[in-house]
Amino acid sequence: MIDRLKTQISFLVMFFLLIAVGLFQSWSLSLAIFNLCLISAIMALGVNIQWGYAGLINIGVMGFVAVGGLAAVLVSQPPVLEAWSAGGYGIILSLFIVLIVVAIIFLIRRKIKKIVAKRILIFLTIIIGLVLLNKFYDPAVSSIEAINPAKTGFLGGAGLPIIISWIVGGIFAAAIAWIIGNVTLGLRSDYLAIATLGISEIIIAILKHEDWLSRGVKNVTGLPRPVPYEVNLQGYEWFINLISYINNNKLSKIISIDEKNELLRNLVIESSGLFVKICYSGLLVSVLLIILFFCNRALNSPWGRMMRSIRDNEEAANAMGKNIFKQHLQVFILGSAVLGIAGAMLTTLNGQFTPGSYQPLRFTFLIWIMVIVGGSGNNLGSILGGFFIWFLWIEAEPMSIFAMQLLTSSLEESSLIKSHLMESAPHLRLFIMGLVLLITLRFRPKGILPEKIRRI
């Protein structure tokens, strides 16, 4: 009962904070924060599935988010037919070669018993594979990248509506997680953390430098939107009517028709931006609710009980006949899929895919702070953590600048110390994040909304 009240109060406080931003700063900013809060909450849910349910420590969040973003590009961009005819054949052949090499290595590992022979054969297969790849892959890549490099220079995508990419992003991330999980899940927690961190950096390196895939650091901008564009909205009859209906009070006070039209036009322009953001919010909220529904069902089902038993006592669960590796792999894939979905949504919201912007501090460690602070093992807790930490991440900057102004108000305007302090104030938000994490970990290790203790 008290738990429930605490949850409600926490979310109410969060809601009022966002309202306060709307009143004191601007509604547009408030909605922008709200949208990113929603995406952060989904990412936190993904990490919570891995860490909170099963105790897997995945510090490669960034990689899965970026893979989701890649899906948004590959689904929504129109295919570049010229590039396909120039190098598509070579790329497909190269992929085929990679698959064959991997298959042969697996066969060798299975069939050949002698260790020395096994190693030599695997080494030879890899070398032959690399030579073959060199022959087909490099010319294909350079011919693709040569085609209109300023605009395309890549294979393009499927030309489908971008909203499909939210599912495709999840599938991509799940596939990558399957590969990574098979390789790394046998490791103990610290090693798993370091390995996933390394793998996520490799994924980003590939996205940055394989231009034929997603233009690399040249970025893909102007992704299509699942919601209407502001310019189109401003032309729609129904939208103008809606705005004039909402602002009836304000408009009716003005008598002159010219002034009235002028005001209406300004209002329409202003609200079209808000309307677009609200549309996004609607989409994001519905995805969040769907994922939350499944998460809660999973957590309360026998499956969730099994996961908790594995997390709390691996040996005992194993003795009860649970296949630890298989279950870990399953939960790793599920969590990564949620991260991929969030990644695709983020790229859709931004309208562009910029591999250079993926930084571990922002896309991995910040998400971890959300989960720890919100409450690991509790779905609503992770969502609250996502909201609260993202809000803090955005608002910490103006807050620290304000604090610095107060602190340095006694100093002269031209003083060097003051200008340095003011300039460096934005960096304090990293400090605040670290402090919040350490304080939570020390004084409230279960987070703001702790996991429910279930008694039978």
Added chain:
Amino acid sequence: MSTLVDIINAFALLSNFVLVPAISYGSQLALGALGVTLIFGILRFANFAHGDLMAFGTMITILFTWWFQSLNINLGFLPTAILALPFAIILTSMFAIIIEKSVFRFYRLNKSPPVILLIASIGVMFMINAIVRFIIGPNDQRFFDGEKFIIRAGEFKEITGLSEGIAIKSTQVITLIVTLVAVMLLFYFLNRTKTGKAMRAFSDNEDLALLSGVNPDRIVLITWIIAATLATIAGTLYGLDKSFKPFTYFMLLLPIFASAILGGIGSPIGAVVGGYIIAFSEIMLTYAYKKFFIYLLPDSLSPTGLVQLLSTDYKFAISFLILVIVLVLRPSGIFKGKTL
């Protein structure tokens, strides 16, 4: 046909672009990895804040260097940073002890699982990162002064009459000498002194060491002091050789972890070997061997491509790749560190 001169030229080329840079980069990684490995061996957690501790130490060195430069104190042909280094080591060690007392001690005494310490180190990482950026800013800083080269490529060519020169920067020699001294002192300390032996005993079997009267608080404090010292030295050497940028130091964390794990985490000798292996593979795998083969092979066999195994874009990714391969195939590393 290739003559003897051609062969010597080929190896001079390789020394200039692979051997010399790899040795200095490897030394910097080795010092960093030693710190990580010691923390892991004694405190039993992977310290994600080590890269930022390096940045902090380097920042202090830079501040002292600037102060000395403004007072016109310098070491002639040596960089002023060498003079600033001892002060930076003292301050960074004190900083590390403050962190230990205020953050890690609590979890250590509560016998928290290593994962909780790891997460706490992420919080510490954020805070140090903020402090460094707050004080010195996120931009590139160069603080090298003094003589830049020991031998320039041109001079080398004149002296030897070869067509390929070897340039040796003074920072590279300083790196090597400082690393040798630091590693030798550390190994002497660990193997010969009573405290060092107590540390090794503590790392090997905590309960047994406690029974034998080893004071855990003292061991932990000394470990932090050594780790902070090594981090400051490694960071300063890296900054002298290249340049100082907080973000780069954060990114150094992965090659450093890779070196420590490759050598066998918890094993000091492994950390040193791992550092050099990672550095050599990063540079050798991304070097274009075209010119090397032109010298060695007859004209008819000269390569047409760059003969480069991986594009330089993937330089950083190589250490991660080695890390993952080691973790999967032999998680205990070359020198059989702690199996997790």
